[in-house]
Amino acid sequence: xxxxxxxxxxxxxxxxxxxxxxxxxxxxxxxxxxxxxxxxxxxxxxxxxxxxxxxxxxxxxxxxxxxxxxxxxxxxxxxxxxxxxxxxxxxxxxxxxxxxxxxxxxxxxxxxxxxxxxxxxxxxxxxxxxxxxxxxxxxxxxxxxxxxxxxxxxxxxxxxxxxxxxxxxxxxxxxxxxxxxxxxxxxxxxxxxxxxxxxxxxxxxxxxxxxxxxxxxxxxxxxxxxxxxxxxxxxxxxxxxxxxxxxxxxxxxxxxxxxxxxxxxxxxxxxxxxxxxxxxxxxxxxxxxxxxxxxxxxxxxxxxxxxxxxxxxxxxxxxxxxxxxxxxxxxxxxxxxxxxxxxxxxxxxxxxxxxxxxxxxxxxxxxxxxxxxxxxxxxxxxxxxxxxxxxxxxxxxxxxxxxxxxxxxxxxxxxxxxxxxxxxxxxxxxxxxxxxx
RNA sequence: GGAGGGGUGGCAGAGUGGUCGAAUGCGCGUGCUUGGAAAGCACGUAUAGCCGCAAGGCUAUCGGGGGUUCGAAUCCCCCCCCCUCCGCCA
Numbered sequence: 001x002x003x004x005x006x007x008x009x010x011x012x013x014x015x016x017x018x019x020x021x022x023x024x025x026x027x028x029x030x031x032x033x034x035x036x037x038x039x040x041x042x043x044x045x046x047x048x049x050x051x052x053x054x055x056x057x058x059x060x061x062x063x064x065x066x067x068x069x070x071x072x073x074x075x076x077x078x079x080x081x082x083x084x085x086x087x088x089x090x091x092x093x094x095x096x097x098x099x100x101x102x103x104x105x106x107x108x109x110x111x112x113x114x115x116x117x118x119x120x121x122x123x124x125x126x127x128x129x130x131x132x133x134x135x136x137x138x139x140x141x142x143x144x145x146x147x148x149x150x151x152x153x154x155x156x157x158x159x160x161x162x163x164x165x166x167x168x169x170x171x172x173x174x175x176x177x178x179x180x181x182x183x184x185x186x187x188x189x190x191x192x193x194x195x196x197x198x199x200x201x202x203x204x205x206x207x208x209x210x211x212x213x214x215x216x217x218x219x220x221x222x223x224x225x226x227x228x229x230x231x232x233x234x235x236x237x238x239x240x241x242x243x244x245x246x247x248x249x250x251x252x253x254x255x256x257x258x259x260x261x262x263x264x265x266x267x268x269x270x271x272x273x274x275x276x277x278x279x280x281x282x283x284x285x286x287x288x289x290x291x292x293x294x295x296x297x298x299x300x301x302x303x304x305x306x307x308x309x310x311x312x313x314x315x316x317x318x319x320x321x322x323x324x325x326x327x328x329x330x331x332x333x334x335x336x337x338x339x340x341x342x343x344x345x346x347x348x349x350x351x352x353x354x355x356x357x358x359x360x361x362x363x364x365x366x367x368x369x370x371x372x373x374x375x376x377x378x379x380x381x382x383x384x385x386x387x388x389x390x391x392x393x394x395x396x397x398x399x400x401x402x403x404x405x406x407x408x409x410x411x412x413x414x415x416x417x418x419x420x421x422x423x424x425x426x427x428x429x430x431x432x433x434x435x436x437x
Numbered sequence: 438g439g440a441g442g443g444g445u446g447g448c449a450g451a452g453u454g455g456u457c458g459a460a461u462g463c464g465c466g467u468g469c470u471u472g473g474a475a476a477g478c479a480c481g482u483a484u485a486g487c488c489g490c491a492a493g494g495c496u497a498u499c500g501g502g503g504g505u506u507c508g509a510a511u512c513c514c515c516c517c518c519c520c521u522c523c524g525c526c527a
Contacts, residue, residue, distance in 0.1 A: 053487065056488095056496085060486095060487070060495060063495090064495060067496090069507075071456045074456055087507045087508095
């Protein structure tokens, strides 16, 4: 069912793809669907498009007739026989138009819903593949084999619950809402401050956004209608943000930027809230997956011609944070099947957690091209033509705290039970070692 | 939370049922004028959809949605936002 928020915003297009692209190059869309390994009936979408346009023509013809009649009636004496005859005639046309408009509305809803099912087109450089195993390891940085011999999962470290208390969080709120205490809380604060400072140095403007958004905003970035169950909702239909991407991207919703203002680069820290409905299995323990966590997000609004260069810069900015923290990590280039519905190209940054002996995703850097911009109607005015065009949007974490924290604890655990703080973080944390008691 | 006043084009601001996509002013653009500029004059200046090879045509949009009517910026209902005053509050 198509979700149509009431009130301002997100009223023009619910489509994610340009309908013209669908008409003029359906095979491009078909190829995109194939590369993403999605099951979408393009023929049905095209049929709806044709039907919608036919109906639109009919409605517009009737309206034109009404309009012409109205203009003529102005000259007539009100109440004269000619006037009354015209009224009678136009009553019929009016009824006809009403019926035609209702039919159009029904068709339009179906058509929009169908367009919603079409994914963004993957970039040519996105590798083929269906499963996460087919993602390409783009780069690996730091050693993973020389991990400390006593590395253990962070939740097994002696005194862990002195710093991060899941049990009391569960009592007070529910599972997945841990308390951070003492040096645990301090380390998180140090990480956030470090991330923000580094990002500002890299040219991003710091923003502190609202952490609740309305339905129109959640729709524009794609959380609604499909992922409603992933968000916490308040009694008055405000959604707790699952990521700062949502309020940040919507900042310029329904606006036209000056071309010279591009690229706009911003970063924001927010707590993030995710119900993680339907998740199960391996991530139930520790910090790998929680309902509330802290994250700094990077956002860019760029000129379409620059978006792939900007994606590389964005990835480099996120990588720099991991390098300064001296954490081993790898960069994955997502294959078509694991790319996600809205992305054209995506890199995942995964940090090595020595104790769990596995990679943890800490950042996902994506180019959405005009996909989100169309939904949110974020444009820039082309200086040459004077016409508005859709911007390209990109985002990525810089970075998500809990998994970075997990890796930090596991990789830097010393034989004496303390954790060595990376030198870049020492000025923020205030000392060189963290204690668990 | 209570009472009242408002939301019209890039901005200001007319318009209370009919040729209104919308007067006027400012701003902006082009041209004329000028040695050059200013002033002045002329013309132009929203967004989107559909049709069309094109020229162009048609339609929609006055905070959002619905209703009344042959016809709505204008009348009715609901919602959102802003302002003023009162209350409450970190």
